[in-house]
Every structure is written in structure tokens, then in C-alpha cells.
Amino acid sequence: MDELFAPTVPDEAMALALDRVRRGAETGDVSELDGLALDQVILNMGPQHPATHGVLRLVVTLDGEVVRDVIPVVGYLHRCKEKLAEKRTYYQYIPIVDRTEYMAGMNCEWTYVLAVEELAGIEVPRRAEFIRVIMAELNRIASHHVAVGTFTADLSPLGTAMAFYTFRDREKILDLLEEAAGARMMFNYFRFGGVRFDLPPGWEQRCRELMAEVPKWTDEYRALVEDNAVFLSRTIDKGVISQQDVVDYAITGPNARASGVPHDLRRTRPYSVYPELDFELCLADHGDVFDRYKVRVDEMLQSARIVQQCLDMMPRGPVQEGSLRAPYVITPPPGSAYIAQENPRGEYGIYIVSDGSRYPYRLKYRDPCFINLQLLPKLMRGNKIADAVAIGGSIDLVLGGIDR
Amino acid sequence: MSLQVGDIEIGLAEFAARLEERFAGELTDVALQPPVTVVARLAREKLAEVARRLHDLDETPLDCLNLISSVDNVGSLECVYHLYSFPANLYLELHVEVPRGTPVVDTVSDVWPAADWHEREAWDMMGIRFRGHPDLRRILLKDDWIGHPLRKDYVDDVRNHPYV
Amino acid sequence: MALTDEVRRRLPESIAARLSYPKLSDFERPNVITTTADLVFNWARSHSVFPFQYGLACCAIEMLSSGFARFDIARYGMEVFRPTPRQCDLMIVAGTVNERMAPVLHRLYEQMAEPKWVISMGACATSGGPFYDGYNVVNGVDKVVPVDVYIPGCPPRPEALFDGMLQLQRKIQQLTFAPPEHVEQLDAADAPWRASAIGQRARFGGRVSRKRLTP
Numbered sequence A: 001m002d003e004l005f006a007p008t009v010p011d012e013a014m015a016l017a018l019d020r021v022r023r024g025a026e027t028g029d030v031s032e033l034d035g036l037a038l039d040q041v042i043l044n045m046g047p048q049h050p051a052t053h054g055v056l057r058l059v060v061t062l063d064g065e066v067v068r069d070v071i072p073v074v075g076y077l078h079r080c081k082e083k084l085a086e087k088r089t090y091y092q093y094i095p096i097v098d099r100t101e102y103m104a105g106m107n108c109e110w111t112y113v114l115a116v117e118e119l120a121g122i123e124v125p126r127r128a129e130f131i132r133v134i135m136a137e138l139n140r141i142a143s144h145h146v147a148v149g150t151f152t153a154d155l156s157p158l159g160t161a162m163a164f165y166t167f168r169d170r171e172k173i174l175d176l177l178e179e180a181a182g183a184r185m186m187f188n189y190f191r192f193g194g195v196r197f198d199l200p201p202g203w204e205q206r207c208r209e210l211m212a213e214v215p216k217w218t219d220e221y222r223a224l225v226e227d228n229a230v231f232l233s234r235t236i237d238k239g240v241i242s243q244q245d246v247v248d249y250a251i252t253g254p255n256a257r258a259s260g261v262p263h264d265l266r267r268t269r270p271y272s273v274y275p276e277l278d279f280e281l282c283l284a285d286h287g288d289v290f291d292r293y294k295v296r297v298d299e300m301l302q303s304a305r306i307v308q309q310c311l312d313m314m315p316r317g318p319v320q321e322g323s324l325r326a327p328y329v330i331t332p333p334p335g336s337a338y339i340a341q342e343n344p345r346g347e348y349g350i351y352i353v354s355d356g357s358r359y360p361y362r363l364k365y366r367d368p369c370f371i372n373l374q375l376l377p378k379l380m381r382g383n384k385i386a387d388a389v390a391i392g393g394s395i396d397l398v399l400g401g402i403d404r
Numbered sequence B: 001m002s003l004q005v006g007d008i009e010i011g012l013a014e015f016a017a018r019l020e021e022r023f024a025g026e027l028t029d030v031a032l033q034p035p036v037t038v039v040a041r042l043a044r045e046k047l048a049e050v051a052r053r054l055h056d057l058d059e060t061p062l063d064c065l066n067l068i069s070s071v072d073n074v075g076s077l078e079c080v081y082h083l084y085s086f087p088a089n090l091y092l093e094l095h096v097e098v099p100r101g102t103p104v105v106d107t108v109s110d111v112w113p114a115a116d117w118h119e120r121e122a123w124d125m126m127g128i129r130f131r132g133h134p135d136l137r138r139i140l141l142k143d144d145w146i147g148h149p150l151r152k153d154y155v156d157d158v159r160n161h162p163y164v
Numbered sequence C: 001m002a003l004t005d006e007v008r009r010r011l012p013e014s015i016a017a018r019l020s021y022p023k024l025s026d027f028e029r030p031n032v033i034t035t036t037a038d039l040v041f042n043w044a045r046s047h048s049v050f051p052f053q054y055g056l057a058c059c060a061i062e063m064l065s066s067g068f069a070r071f072d073i074a075r076y077g078m079e080v081f082r083p084t085p086r087q088c089d090l091m092i093v094a095g096t097v098n099e100r101m102a103p104v105l106h107r108l109y110e111q112m113a114e115p116k117w118v119i120s121m122g123a124c125a126t127s128g129g130p131f132y133d134g135y136n137v138v139n140g141v142d143k144v145v146p147v148d149v150y151i152p153g154c155p156p157r158p159e160a161l162f163d164g165m166l167q168l169q170r171k172i173q174q175l176t177f178a179p180p181e182h183v184e185q186l187d188a189a190d191a192p193w194r195a196s197a198i199g200q201r202a203r204f205g206g207r208v209s210r211k212r213l214t215p
Helices: A013-028 A093-100 A102-120 A126-155 A158-181 A203-225 A229-235 A243-248 A287-311 A370-374 A378-380 A385-394 A399-403 B012-022 B043-055 B115-126 C003-008 C013-018 C032-047 C060-068 C103-110 C122-126 C156-174 C193-197
Strands: A029-032 A036-038 A040-045 A057-064 A066-071 A335-343 A346-354 A362-366 B028-033 B037-042 B064-073 B075-083 B090-099 B105-107 B129-131 C092-093 C117-123 C150-153
Touching: A013 A040, A013 A057, A013 A066, A057 A385, A066 A378, A066 A385, A093 A102, A102 A335, A102 A346, A102 C060, A126 A158, A126 A229, A126 A385, A158 A203, A158 C060, A203 A287, A203 B090, A229 A287, A229 A385, A229 C103, A287 A385, A346 A370, A346 B064, A346 B075, A362 A370, A362 B064, A370 A399, A370 B115, A378 A385, B012 B028, B012 B037, B012 B090, B037 B043, B043 B075, B043 B090, B043 B105, B064 B115, B090 B105, B115 B129, C032 C156, C060 C092, C060 C117, C060 C122, C060 C156, C092 C103, C117 C122, C117 C156, C150 C156
Parallel strands: B037 B090, B105 B129, C092 C117, C117 C150
Antiparallel strands: A029 A036, A040 A057, A057 A066, A335 A346, A346 A362, B028 B037, B064 B075, B075 B090
16 A cells, blocks of 8 residues: 555656756756746646547646647557567468557558568459458548547547547448458458458448448538637647658658648559549648548548449459468468558558568568657647647547557 | 659669669669569668668658668568658668677667657667667666567566566 | 434434434344345446546447447446546456556556446456467456456457446445345355455445345
């Protein structure tokens, strides 16, 4: 019991924040108000916090309400995925890749499966390619639903009203994914050389009907928030990511496109059947919080468009490479490959090194949220704490990917 | 002027030839990995200088650091820098070998600010020290974790586990 | 104010004769007063549990989904997710606990006020899940806090979470005011950590008896 009432010994992150404050005091970088020196407050937005989207810890140095410095502390969800890759066979590892960016499981699995297919030289039948694109795009819409919903919930607790609408529509998409893959979130659907199951009967019709509704959904979301003066004043011109930041910090995904950088791996490094599909890149000019929200809502429409095209173009045929129907053990030849894909959050890549055995030798993730989080201190500085939280929400972080 | 991606049309082979020509002595074993990657080796002593020159290369600068991987090849460690060029829309994968005895390498966080956390992770997981890094401390594991887990000879210490 | 004998002596005769509300001594043995009090308090406690918004990983998204429109958790009275442990009864540990998070989890558990319950949601919180052999993963949240209900699944569907919550409601309804020595003990063996982790249970309203181990 004694340790509960002992004076708090600052841990490394807090000690670092304290140290920076002291050094600031020595160099004269102190806060002042009418000639009075003010203390800076070190606030720990601990790993358990409703607005940090998971177990992210932010040690925030505040000057009144204005954020002077932020030290993000991660690792509260580190699940040793890269080491586990060395202990699981390639096939056993597919469900674990799912759980990296758990909002966009299909996209993550696809990246891993593509990397191994590249190493092993496996071809994928055409029908399977289209099914993969459909699943990935549906998952993109579902992921953006959560992103937009939780972002408005960050702005204010009353903002969860928007989350009710987005989650209601997300459930309809998860119903479709559950019919096809068997699970609502961790799908374990992709296989080397295709996908596990073919689409159930009637699925295509249901999917078409649902995609026809997507414009209605996006109109509803826009109508809920975009006329609201408070929403606009809290999101316009806040947290601006400049184009130089995009290059320096390797920001990708909707965060980069909101700043006007047309970087979308479906166009710049096309894979699968994306070259045959017709869709627009959703760009915006300013790179502020509002633009990131707007790009995500626009992308839902583009994804619906892609799904409709795929349903029209999909041929009949096998959905998995014939010789690999039961590939419990796969041994790619020695080599390495880096494959990257457009995740709803950015460029999700896997660098895989194989030594010819049944276990991967080294698997390294290029996780978009880990990289986007590096920019967060720079974005938050100078803003009030409430806006800082909104900026953090607009970056769309998933701790599963940051900590792996 | 808005930033464009791939506005300089350059093929992969031509890009590789360009790099080989500009960095004749330094980049060795230049190979192509279609569709978009050039793979090369670099000695660790030359890393700091070559990094700066790659970043400032004219026409097709490698202005974006995508990822720093660390691999434990049993004889030595290896740092792999995945670089990307926005104008050329092409990737360069640099393999830098690091000896096991003195796993120290120069930092590139002054050239590419994105390298900061990648190097911290490489230190945390593989134990590669980056000389000149502003704040090299553990990022994913506890501050007082003993050992570097992604090494092949990692043995888990019981002191790491107060909650068994 | 409790109607002790001393207080009775000081009251006027006419009033004392008519006073009939329960004396403290009425709670010594289980009887209709304790069972009625049990009924009321347990009904209140089990049907308005305040969960602690403690989503760690992927299971947190299913917990969130269960709070929204389709899988409405408000019909069980549990829609009040509080972000601070001081206002909560129930900690739903949704996700993997690792060595870095475990002290934080322990501390948050200690900050909750009695009576409190823990649901371990998902395979990771139950036993480490798919990451059981990770060097950084604690195999099960019951190594850190005592758990009342385990919900398997990866992730458990919102319906599975509700099943666990209904089990917890039934468990809460086992609480009794009667002192334990008068209650028939069907299962006297508690896990050893329970005694020290929870500490002294208040005499008033908090003992778990096993007298009705019905499903």
C-alpha cells in the first residue's frame, strides 16, 4: 500500500519534459504575463485517455492552455509482432498481420500476402484480384467511418452524435464482410495465391445496393457538421501540415493528400488491377484539420465507385491458385522484398527477408501511423490543448500499428 | 508551386545508372528490383556524406526516408534505408552493414527528420547505436528493459518480467 | 440514523413503540429484511453498471461498436462509459496487456471504488491470446487484477460481450448483506490474490456469498 502514497517519481518521459522546461528557464524561454514569470504545467495525458485513440501517452507541457511541447510515449501496446514473425510459419502469421492496423485488416493482410507472393513468385487468378480490391475498398470505407466518427467525438463529447451515424453505416459494411470472410474485424481472408472463400450467392447484389447508398451517407455526414460554425472555427487553419513536412517526415495517405500532395500508392506504385480502374485522387489545398476530414469523406465516395466498377468487371473463375489450396507450409526462396500499399492511413509496407525456411527471417513493418505520429509534436505546438486533441484525432492514429 | 509526384519521367534502369555514375565509389552492388526499386550497398563510414548528397541530388533528389529496417544477419547486423524520390517516384534501398562488435552508425536524422523514431526503434530492437542522434532512448519497450529483442541471440531476462 | 438500543432508550415511549424500521441487529442473520435489501441493492447495482472505458487494442473497437446504435448497450443500463476510474464500477479490459501497461492497469484498478468488477474481454486479456509467446506480453490480465468474467473471442462479437455482461449481472445479484458466517458456503476456496488485492471489504454491502450458484 505504501507505494500508492509515495511521492511520484517522474519516469523517463516526464523527467525529459521537466528537463526541457528547466533548460528553457535557464535560457530565458519562460512564459510571462504582465511581467510575472509563470510556471509551465506538465500534464500527463496518460495511456488511458478517452481522446488519444488507444494507449498513447502524451506528456504535454502547457503554458496556461497553450501547448508548448509534447512528448509522445508509445509502447503500451507493443505485442512483439516482428519477433513473432520469426516463430510462426508464413501461413500462421496471416491473422497476426490483421491485428496491426486492426481497423483496416484486409489492407494489412493484402500487403503481407503480396510480399510473400512476390518472394515466392505466386500468381493470383483474376477473379481473386478483383475480390481483393473489393474487400480492401470496403474496409477503407469502414475505417474512414471510424476515423471520422471518433474525430468528431474528439472535438466534443456531444460529437459522438456523428459517431452514431458513422458506426451505424459501418455495421452495414461489416455485415457484408462478415458474410464473405466470416468475421467482423479480424478477417484472416487472404491467402497466398488468392482469397479463402468465393463470394456467397447474392452478395454482389447486396454490395451493389449498399454502394449505391454511400453518397447518401456522405451527404448526411457533411450536413451534420459542415454548416456548424463551431466545427469550422475549430478545424479550419488548425494543425496545418505543409508540403515540406510531407516530404521531410514521410507523411502519406489522406494526411498528405489533404496538403495537396497527390501521393496515392494506388496511382504512384500500382498493384493488382488498380491500373484498370477509374477513380479520382481526393486532394485538398490547405492541409488543415478540416481538409483531412474532408478528404476522408471524399475517399469514401471514391471507394464506393471502385467497388462498383470491380463488381461490373469481375470475371468468373477460381479464387485461389490451384496448387496452393492447402498451403500449410510455404517456403519462399531466400531474398528480400519491400511491398507497400495504400492503407486508409497511408503507406503501409512490409519488408520481408526470407532465408528459404518455413519461417520468415525478418519482417519489418512500415507503419503509417508510427511515422505520422512523429509530426504530432510539431503540429500541436502553439495550439490550445482542446485544439491539440482535435489535431491528434485528425491524424487518425491506430495504436496497433504504432506499437506493433 | 504544389509538390508533384513523379513529374520527372525517368525509367528504373536510367535512375540506377545515374546513381551509379554519381556515386561511383560509394554505392556498390547496384541492382534493380522491378518495378520501382534500386538496391545498393553502402559502407557505413560513407553513410553521413552519401546521405547528404543523395538528399541534395539535382533533378531526382531522394528527399523522403520511408523506413529504416534493422536486420540481424548472424555474422553482422545490417541497417536498410528505404529512400524515396518524389520527383522520380522511385525507391532506393541502401544496405549498410554494421559489425556486431561495434554496432555504431552515423545518424541521418539531420538529413531526413523522419529518421528520428526509426533510429530509436533500431536501437531499441536491435541495439544499433546512432552517433549524433539527438535523443536516442527506447521507444517501444520499457525504459529499463534489458536486452535487444530482435537479435537472433536474444535471451529473455527474468528481470524484464515483474508481471509473469 | 441506525436505531440502536441506546437511541431507542432516549426516544419517547409512544414513538419508540411504533417505530418498526430495521435495527442493525436485524442484519445479523439472513432473513426477509436482508433478502429484500439484497434484492433492491443488487437490482440497482446490476442494472446500472458504469463501465470503465479501458480499451487497449482491437477489442476496444468491438466494445465501442457495442455502445452504438446496432448493438445497444444502453438496454442493459451500461451506456455510461466513464473515462475516469473513480466513477466506475466495471473495468472491461479489452485488449492485450503488456509489461509496460500492467502497472498502469494495476494503478487504475486501485483507483476504482468498491464494489468493483473486472471483465476480461477477448483472448489477449484472458490468456495472452495470439501473442502468448511474445516477450512483452502478460499472459492474461488476471495476473494483475482479479477477474470476474472472462469473455473469449478474438475479438468477441458485441453479442458475446453482452453475454459476459449478463453473467456479471447474475454474479452481482449474488451479493448479500448477511454476514458470511451465516451464509452457506458452497465454495470456500477463493483465489489467493483476491484477499490481498481487494483488501478489507466493508461490512455494509459487499460480500460475495456463493449460496446460489445458479447459472
